[in-house]
Each structure stands twice: as structure tokens, then as C-alpha cells.
Amino acid sequence: MTGDIVRAFGIAAAAIVFASLLKQYSPPLSVAVSFAAGIAVFFFALRAGASVFVFLNELAEHTHAQGFACLMKAAAIALISQFAQDTCRESGQAALAGQIEFAGKIGVLAAAAPMFSELAQILLRYLQ
Amino acid sequence: MKRIILTFLLLLLFAVPVCAQEEMPEEWTQVVDEAPMTAEEFRETDISDWLFQAADTLKEAVHAPLRVFAAATVALVLAALIESMTPSGAAEGISAAMDAAAAVLLFVLCIPALTGVTEYAQQAFADSAQYLTGLVPVFAGVIAACGQTGTAAVYGGLFFTLAMAIANFFSGAGIPFLRMILSLCAVSCVDSGLDTDALAKQMSKWMKWALAAAAAVFTALLGMQGILAQSADNFALKTGKFVVSSGIPVVGKAISDALGTVLAGLHLMKATVGFAVIAVTAAQFVPVLMQCAIYQAVFTAAHAVAAALGVKRAARLLDGFSQCMGLCMAMCGLFGFIVLTATIMMVILGSG
Numbered sequence: 001m002t003g004d005i006v007r008a009f010g011i012a013a014a015a016i017v018f019a020s021l022l023k024q025y026s027p028p029l030s031v032a033v034s035f036a037a038g039i040a041v042f043f044f045a046l047r048a049g050a051s052v053f054v055f056l057n058e059l060a061e062h063t064h065a066q067g068f069a070c071l072m073k074a075a076a077i078a079l080i081s082q083f084a085q086d087t088c089r090e091s092g093q094a095a096l097a098g099q100i101e102f103a104g105k106i107g108v109l110a111a112a113a114p115m116f117s118e119l120a121q122i123l124l125r126y127l128q
Numbered sequence: 129m130k131r132i133i134l135t136f137l138l139l140l141l142f143a144v145p146v147c148a149q150e151e152m153p154e155e156w157t158q159v160v161d162e163a164p165m166t167a168e169e170f171r172e173t174d175i176s177d178w179l180f181q182a183a184d185t186l187k188e189a190v191h192a193p194l195r196v197f198a199a200a201t202v203a204l205v206l207a208a209l210i211e212s213m214t215p216s217g218a219a220e221g222i223s224a225a226m227d228a229a230a231a232v233l234l235f236v237l238c239i240p241a242l243t244g245v246t247e248y249a250q251q252a253f254a255d256s257a258q259y260l261t262g263l264v265p266v267f268a269g270v271i272a273a274c275g276q277t278g279t280a281a282v283y284g285g286l287f288f289t290l291a292m293a294i295a296n297f298f299s300g301a302g303i304p305f306l307r308m309i310l311s312l313c314a315v316s317c318v319d320s321g322l323d324t325d326a327l328a329k330q331m332s333k334w335m336k337w338a339l340a341a342a343a344a345v346f347t348a349l350l351g352m353q354g355i356l357a358q359s360a361d362n363f364a365l366k367t368g369k370f371v372v373s374s375g376i377p378v379v380g381k382a383i384s385d386a387l388g389t390v391l392a393g394l395h396l397m398k399a400t401v402g403f404a405v406i407a408v409t410a411a412q413f414v415p416v417l418m419q420c421a422i423y424q425a426v427f428t429a430a431h432a433v434a435a436a437l438g439v440k441r442a443a444r445l446l447d448g449f450s451q452c453m454g455l456c457m458a459m460c461g462l463f464g465f466i467v468l469t470a471t472i473m474m475v476i477l478g479s480g
Contacts, residue, residue: 056206067233068206074229075210078222104222112229118236119314122243126307 008044011037031091038083070112077107189418193426196241200430200446203234208437231317231441238427238449242310245419249456250303252416253463256409257295260467263405264288270401271474274394275365278357279477286353287470290346294466298459305335306452313448317441325444332451339458343465350470358477365391402475406468413464420457424450 015037022030053072060068081104088097109116207230211223268284312328369388373381427450434443 052209056209060202060206067236068203071203071206071210071229071233074226078210078226081222101222105225108222108225108229112225112232115229115232115236116318119232119318122236122239123311123314126304126311 004044004048008041008048011040011044027091031087034090035087038087042079042083067115070115073111074108077104077111080104081107185415185418186422189415190422192241193419193422196238196423197426197430199237200234200426201433203230203237204430204434204437204439204442206230207233207439207442211439227439227441228318230439231445232314234442234445235314235317238446239310241423242449242452245416245423245453246303246306246456248419249416249460250299252412252460253295253299253303256412256463256467257292257299259408259412260288260291260295263408264291267401267405267471267474270394270398274398275368275391276358276361276477277364278360279354279474282350282353282357283470283474287350290350291463291466291470294342294346294463298463302335302459303456305331306455309448309452309455313445313452316448317445325448328448329451332455335455336458339462343462346466347469350473354473354477399475402471405471409464409467409471413460416460417457417464420453420460424453424457427453 015033019030019034019037022033056068056072081100084100085097085104088094088100207227210226210230264284264287268280268288271283272280309328309331312324312331316325316328373383427446431443431446431450434440434446
């Protein structure tokens with residue numbers, strides 16, 4: 001786990017240097033380098049946190065497995081969309097970042113849709 | 129000859145109190161048999177036995193609420209972990225959507241328990257109303273047999289009407305009102321734009337005021353009517369005894385004293401039947417009250433955990449659940465208090 005975090009920091013530090021150098025000569029390449037480094041850091045962070053996710057999954061199985069699975073999916077969508085927004089803003093594409101935010105919101109709500117559906121059914125039972 | 133006949137009549141009169149204590153009408157016996165324990169068993173049970181019984185009942189009742197607390201805590205920890213993983217500069221919309229999803233998950237986890245408790249309470253009100261429909265005429269008959277016709281009229285009239293009205297109101301309107309508050313809590317956790325949380329709290333306050341007012345009015349009315357009726361009954365009894373002792377020559381005083389003995393025996397039976405009513409009502413409502421109290425404690429503890437973890441919407445939702453359980457407990461407590469107080473008052477009044 002520590003190794004993955006150290007690798008992630010190393011990749012991020014190297015990407016900062018390369019991206020700063022490339023920005024003077026070719027800004028699109030600089031954006032591509034920082035984007036690739038971000039994906040790598042994200043991958044290493046997920047690997048480092050794998051044991052935490054396994055533990056949470058085991059806990060979730062004793063309660064409401066479907067609900068927890070929805071919440072984890074929603075969390076993953078939120079993290080990915082946040083990463084994409086930050087990349088767009090860094091490259092000066094604020095409008096695109098806004099659309100990604102909207103897509104992220106829709107994604108989170110869609111991932112949590114089974115729970116909202118269960119909530120609606122409970123409320124309808126009360127009305128009846 | 130006259131003396132022999134009078135002595136024979138006197139002996140017959142003394143036999144009446146003995147016979148009165150041995151026989152109980154079938155309806156009264158049925159009421160006493162329905163009780164979970166008799167007055168003698170209650171007197172013979174030690175405090176330590178009561179404590180052990182309470183501990184056993186608590187152990188059985190606490191499993192399901194603890195499971196709900198564990199599930200809610202896991203959901204809160206997961207929600208807090210996910211919120212901490214989301215970057216601090218995260219877009220508000222996504223963060224709010226995540227918060228709503230976590231609160232909805234918590235609602236879905238806790239609502240089966242809440243629905244179960246409210247249905248249990250609703251069933252207890254319905255069962256109690258049915259029991260009172262059969263019992264009140266019988267107990268009123270017992271009270272009338274003790275010479276307290278005014279008190280019997282108060283019990284069979286005012287108390288019965290009010291108790292049935294309250295039971296039907298709680299069962300038909302009180303519990304659905306609680307469910308409305310729960311629905312408003314659910315809406316507030318999904319959409320932070322509508323402040324349904326404040327509306328739910330206000331509805332909860334109205335309910336508490338209504339319950340407090342009903343308790344005060346009922347206790348004052350029943351107390352006053354009971355005492356006035358008892359005064360009239362005492363006057364009628366004393367007048368009757370005076371007329372008998374002074375109107376009938378030779379054996380008038382003996383007949384008056386025998387009447388007192390018969391009434392003492394009937395008061396004992398009244399206390400026995402009254403105790404049976406109290407025992408059945410306690411058996412109907414104590415488990416519900418215990419469930420509501422345990423769930424209220426569980427949701428209050430979960431609210432504290434949510435507040436500590438910084439999961440705000442979930443904390444508001446759990447606070448709403450805790451308030452709902454408190455209201456359910458108040459409704460069950462009020463109805464049980466009304467039935468027990470009225471019955472105890474009828475047992476004590478006129479017993480000397």
C-alpha cells in the first residue's frame with residue numbers, strides 16, 4: 001500500500017516537471033501529460049485503497065448489500081467526474097467542465113436510482 | 129317461638145357474607161382469567177424477580193434495534209469515508225447528490241424497523257379498544273354491585289367513551305400522522321431546497337401539545353366526576369345503612385353490619401377484577417413502550433454518530449426518526465396512563 005502511494009507521488013512530481021517544461025513549447029501536450037499522470041495516480045490510489053473497499057464490502061453484506069453497492073458506484077462516478085472537471089478547468093475549458101459536472105450529477109442519481117425507487121415504494125405504501 | 133324464629137333469621141343473615149365471598153359471577157371470572165397474573169402472584173413476586181424478568185424482556189427486545197444501529201453506523205461510516213474521499217473543492221451539485229444518496233440509503237435501512245414499531249403500536253390500540261369494549265360493561269357491573277352506582281356510571285359512560293375515542297383516534301389518525309412526519313423526513317433528505325425538516329418538527333410539536341392537553345383534560349374530568357360520584361355513592365350507602373339499622377327492630381344493626389361485610393367482600397372482588405384490567409393493559413402496552421424507548425435511544429445515538437462524522441443530512445434524518453419514536457411512545461404512554469389511572473381510581477374510590 002505504501003509503495004503504491006509513493007509511486008503515485010513520484011509520478012505526480014515527474015508529471016509536474018514535464019508538464020511545466022512542455023507548457024512553454026506545446027500546451028496541448030502539457031495537458032495530455034498531466035491527464036495521463038492523473039489517471040496513473042488515480043489507479044495507484046485505488047490499488048492502495050483496495051483493502052478498505054474489501055472491508056466495507058464485507059460490512060455491507062451484513063446489512064443492505066444492494067444499497068451499499070449503489071453508494072459505492074455513486075462514489076466512483078463522483079470521483080471520476082471530479083477528476084475530469086479538474087482536467088477541463090486546467091486546460092481552460094470551463095464550459096466542458098460544467099457539462100461534465102452535470103453528467104456526474106446524473107450519473108450519481110442514476111447509480112442511486114434503485115434506492116430512490118425503494119424510497120418511493122415505501123412512501124406510496126404509506127399513502128395507500 | 130318468636131325468639132327461635134328471630135335467632136334462625138339472624139343465623140341465616142350471618143351466612144350471607146360467607147357465601148358472598150365464595151362465589152364470583154362467570155363474567156368477572158373470565159376477566160380475571162384473561163389477566164397474565166393474579167393479584168396474589170403480584171403480591172408474592174419479589175423486586176429481584178421483577179428485575180430479572182425486566183432484564184430478560186430487555187435482552188429479547190434489544191436485538192433488532194442493535195442490528196439497526198449497527199447497519200446505520202456502517203452506512204454513516206461509509207458515507208463519511210466517501211465524503212472525505214471526494215475532493216474538498218468538489219462541485220456542490222455532486223457533493224449534494226452523494227449526500228442525498230447516503231441519506232436515502234440510511235432511510236431505506238431504518239424504515240422497516242420504524243414501520244414495524246408503528247404497526248405494533250397501532251395493533252396495540254386496536255386490541256386495547258376491543259378489550260375495553262368487552263371489559264368496561266363487566267367492570268362497571270362489578271362497581272355497581274359494590275353499591276357505587278354513580279361511579280359505575282362514570283366508568284361505563286365518560287371513561288369508556290373517551291378511551292374508545294382516544295384509541296380510535298390514535299389508531300386511525302395518530303399513527304398515520306407519524307407516517308406523514310416520516311415521509312417529510314424522507315423528502316428533506318432527498319431535496320435540501322424544500323425545508324420539510326422544519327415542517328416535520330413543527331408537526332411533532334403540535335402532536336405533543338395535543339397529547340399533553342388531552343392528558344390534562346381527561347385526568348381533571350375523570351378525577352372530578354369520579355370524586356363527585358363517589359360522594360353521592362357514599363351518601364347513598366350511609367343513608368341506606370342508617371335506614372336499615374334504625375328502621376328494622378332488633379336485628380337492624382346486625383343487618384347493617386352484615387351489609388358492610390358483604391360490601392367489603394365485593395370491594396375485594398372489585399380490586400381483583402381491577403387488577404386484572406391493569407395487568408392486561410400493562411401486558412399490551414409495556415412491550416410497545418419498551419420498543420419505542422429502545423429505538424428512540426438507538427436513533428439518538430446514531431444521530432450523535434452522524435453529527436460527529438459530519439454527515440449532516442443523515443444526522444437530520446436520524447433526529448427526525450428519534451422524534452417520531454418519542455411521539456409514538458407518548459401516544460402509547462398516554463393511552464396506557466388513561467386506562468390505568470381510571471381503573472386504579474375506580475378500585476380505590478369507595479374502598480375506604
